[in-house]
Amino acid sequence: MSNYNNENLNQFSEMFKALSNVHRLNIFLYLAEYCNPGELSTEKEMRLTVGELGEGLNIAPSTVSHHLKELRRTGLIRMDRQGKNIECWVEEKTIDQLVEFFQTSKGGE
Amino acid sequence: MSNYNNENLNQFSEMFKALSNVHRLNIFLYLAEYCNPGELSTEKEMRLTVGELGEGLNIAPSTVSHHLKELRRTGLIRMDRQGKNIECWVEEKTIDQLVEFFQTSKGGE
DNA sequence: ATTATAGTTCGACATGTTTCGAATTATAAA
DNA sequence: TTTATAATTCGAAACATGTCGAACTATAAT
Numbered sequence: 001m002s003n004y005n006n007e008n009l010n011q012f013s014e015m016f017k018a019l020s021n022v023h024r025l026n027i028f029l030y031l032a033e034y035c036n037p038g039e040l041s042t043e044k045e046m047r048l049t050v051g052e053l054g055e056g057l058n059i060a061p062s063t064v065s066h067h068l069k070e071l072r073r074t075g076l077i078r079m080d081r082q083g084k085n086i087e088c089w090v091e092e093k094t095i096d097q098l099v100e101f102f103q104t105s106k107g108g109e
Numbered sequence: 110m111s112n113y114n115n116e117n118l119n120q121f122s123e124m125f126k127a128l129s130n131v132h133r134l135n136i137f138l139y140l141a142e143y144c145n146p147g148e149l150s151t152e153k154e155m156r157l158t159v160g161e162l163g164e165g166l167n168i169a170p171s172t173v174s175h176h177l178k179e180l181r182r183t184g185l186i187r188m189d190r191q192g193k194n195i196e197c198w199v200e201e202k203t204i205d206q207l208v209e210f211f212q213t214s215k216g217g218e
Numbered sequence: 219a220t221t222a223t224a225g226t227t228c229g230a231c232a233t234g235t236t237t238c239g240a241a242t243t244a245t246a247a248a
Numbered sequence: 249t250t251t252a253t254a255a256t257t258c259g260a261a262a263c264a265t266g267t268c269g270a271a272c273t274a275t276a277a278t
């Protein structure tokens with residue numbers, strides 16, 4: 001039997017919804033590239049600003065903002081204001097949960 | 110830099126879209142429970158019919174059918190007609206890809 | 219051949235999502 | 249204090265998704 005209750009399932013489905021949009025998936029992976037494990041997640045060079053994320057994606061800043069809000073809401077990324085900028089980075093614990101989700105679903109029960 | 114090109118990214122986003130609906134996620138996990146690794150995936154007791162999947166989900170058969178079509182389209186499950194029934198089971202290779210996707214995104218390059 | 223069972227396809231409707239630009243808030247620089 | 253920069257919120261338009269029931273196809277049983 002599965003270990004996931006209804007609330008958990010809902011949270012996972014929300015994460016998948018967040019990653020189901022190509023722009024959001026790109027933002028997520030772009031952030032993931034900048035988070036080198038082994039270094040502290042508080043180091044500045046491991047984070048990107050909203051503006052930096054919008055570049056090359058060809059969508060309006062308001063749309064980027066909206067997508068980031070979704071990624072944050074579901075726990076996939078975190079954000080922190082530093083002066084005029086808002087820095088973003090991936091939440092590694094959540095990624096661990098996703099890896100475990102699929103490993104468990106494969107391993108059965 | 111990421112290993113995923115635009116086509117790959119698109120495929121992953123489609124898989125996530127398929128799993129973003131709670132009904133489809135339930136169907137997927139229900140199927141995953143029935144696929145015990147170590148046994149051959151051709152064994153009959155490792156598969157479920159469309160009707161069996163619809164039970165307890167409280168949605169019309171046509172809706173179950175629609176959801177299964179989406180799960181199959183994105184490569185998450187497979188289906189095979191056996192007489193009057195159509196048997197369904199998860200595609201383990203695809204699950205492996207998803208595990209790898211998140212592991213890689215964490216390990217970063 | 220007729221009937222029953224399992225599942226799919228189609229059309230329609232309600233609901234949700236994506237996107238933008240304009241207006242707004244927050245911070246920093248002049 | 250005024251101006252500039254970075255990002256968010258809001259409202260609206262276009263588009264996509266989830267759902268159902270009715271009609272259909274495929275197979276099996278009588």
